[in-house]
Amino acid sequence: MSSLPIWMNEHTDLSRRYFLGLGVAATSILANLSRSTAAEQANPELDAAIARLEYLTKPESFGTVERGTPLPYTHPVEKLREVGMTRETWKLEVIADPEAPAKIGFPMSREAGTALDWDGLMKLAERHSVKFLKIMTCNNGGSPLGMGLWEGIPLRTILWLTKPDSDLRRVFYYGYHNDDPKQRFQSSLPVGRVLEDPPGEHPVIVCYKLNGEFLSGKRGGPVRMVVPEAYGFKSVKWLQKIILTNAPYANDTYANGNNDVDSWMKTFARFVSHPATIKAGQPIPVTGLTQVGISGLKKVQYLLQPADQSHPADDPYFTTADWQDATILAPPKAWGGGIAEGKLPTGVLGFDAESRQPDRWPLRYTLAHWAVLIPAVPSGKYHLRCRTIDSNDVAQPMPRPFAKSGRNSIQQVDLNVG
Numbered sequence: 226m227s228s229l230p231i232w233m234n235e236h237t238d239l240s241r242r243y244f245l246g247l248g249v250a251a252t253s254i255l256a257n258l259s260r261s262t263a264a265e266q267a268n269p270e271l272d273a274a275i276a277r278l279e280y281l282t283k284p285e286s287f288g289t290v291e292r293g294t295p296l297p298y299t300h301p302v303e304k305l306r307e308v309g310m311t312r313e314t315w316k317l318e319v320i321a322d323p324e325a326p327a328k329i330g331f332p333m334s335r336e337a338g339t340a341l342d343w344d345g346l347m348k349l350a351e352r353h354s355v356k357f358l359k360i361m362t363c364n365n366g367g368s369p370l371g372m373g374l375w376e377g378i379p380l381r382t383i384l385w386l387t388k389p390d391s392d393l394r395r396v397f398y399y400g401y402h403n404d405d406p407k408q409r410f411q412s413s414l415p416v417g418r419v420l421e422d423p424p425g426e427h428p429v430i431v432c433y434k435l436n437g438e439f440l441s442g443k444r445g446g447p448v449r450m451v452v453p454e455a456y457g458f459k460s461v462k463w464l465q466k467i468i469l470t471n472a473p474y475a476n477d478t479y480a481n482g483n484n485d486v487d488s489w490m491k492t493f494a495r496f497v498s499h500p501a502t503i504k505a506g507q508p509i510p511v512t513g514l515t516q517v518g519i520s521g522l523k524k525v526q527y528l529l530q531p532a533d534q535s536h537p538a539d540d541p542y543f544t545t546a547d548w549q550d551a552t553i554l555a556p557p558k559a560w561g562g563g564i565a566e567g568k569l570p571t572g573v574l575g576f577d578a579e580s581r582q583p584d585r586w587p588l589r590y591t592l593a594h595w596a597v598l599i600p601a602v603p604s605g606k607y608h609l610r611c612r613t614i615d616s617n618d619v620a621q622p623m624p625r626p627f628a629k630s631g632r633n634s635i636q637q638v639d640l641n642v643g
């Protein structure tokens with residue numbers, strides 16, 4: 226493995242992160258405020274800001290975290306074909322780890338001609354395909370990369386094809402990396418996570434579609450892993466190799482760079498739109514998004530304070546401050562992201578097949594938007610902050626405020642009232 230710090234050999238396109246939900250086109254949506262709140266809050270600017278929120282992110286509008294020189298999907302088409310980066314030539318090997326071999330009855334290898342190919346994958350998809358919503362976020366990023374409807378087949382379906390027998394403790398998996406060990410990106414999961422899902426949680430999938438379209442190279446196609454509850458580094462792109470191992474440890478690329486490789490996604494709030502300046506006497510329209518993490522989401526709150534107001538030095542998370550509730554928006558009527566008619570297809574996990582409405586809201590490991598019309602305040606310079614209260618009534622980022630297990634700091638922006 227490369228010993229470079231992770232960020233030195235990664236190309237990161239951060240720009241989109243700060244605009245997630247702002248990429249608005251004709252298909253923009255009406256996420257609606259709960260009716261009572263909407264009545265209280267009739268305000269054209271806030272209504273317009275809410276109408277601009279887009280739930281799903283178009284594939285080409287995702288933020289991207291990737292490595293490779295050249296980036297594997299930018300090869301000329303002949304080379305793409307040669308290295309299995311097209312659907313027609315893609316193959317997935319699933320073999321035992323030579324160093325700590327799991328006992329399996331049917332290794333799937335290129336050498337033996339038993340690797341899974343695209344037709345094989347599509348055949349499995351006829352019976353086993355699943356779809357679910359999942360937000361993609363880099364644990365090191367301040368904001369999500371994008372919100373997607375991902376489709377694939379459960380990884381366990383493929384794992385069972387190898388007829389595993391014993392000595393199988395972890396699943397290591399790898400993306401195409403120009404056959405250069407320094408460019409390799411790999412991740413791993415305990416086998417139990419692959420074989421069983423906690424109630425209400427989704428399976429780890431070998432994914433081939435995003436928002437109803439086959440995955441582009443940039444989004445990790447032809448095939449990537451998608452791990453519903455995990456930060457982005459578990460969702461390895463350009464997936465070509467799975468190694469079944471008796472090794473008991475994680476061997477993730479992201480173990481370099483001081484990252485916590487077992488972190489579930491955390492709950493946090495971010496602003497989407499807020500005025501930088503506003504006239505005194507005018508209410509302040511604000512919208513935002515949340516990532517709903519492992520501990521769920523009960524509330525979104527804001528804190529508006531004069532910029533020169535001090536707060537107790539021993540309270541870095543403003544726990545004693547006067548936070549006020551914002552409104553978590555209902556599921557959108559149109560989902561955006563380029564899906565046909567903005568309508569979710571049937572069969573999305575966690576949604577009723579008939580009504581296509583979610584069983585509950587908000588959903589874990591997805592996005593929920595929020596909005597608030599903050600009552601007018603006197604002239605001056607202010608700080609505006611947002612945070613979440615999780616389902617356990619714990620104000621985030623506690624109790625895990627460690628950036629390397631996923632950033633969920635309290636966001637702060639400036640507001641001039643004059």
Ligand SMILES: Nc1nc2c(c(=O)[nH]1)N[C@H]1C(S)=C(S)[C@@H](COP(=O)(O)O)O[C@H]1N2
Pocket residue numbers: 235287288289290291292361362363364370371399400401410443444445456457458459460461462463
């Ligand atoms: N093969 C490969 N897969 C990868 C990466 C990579 O560099 N190479 N980056 C990972 C990281 S760190 C993140 S955060 C996600 C980002 O997914 P996205 O670029 O589709 O938004 O992809 C993951 N999968």
Ligand SMILES: [Mo]
Pocket residue numbers: 290362363364365457458
């Ligand atoms: Mo990442």
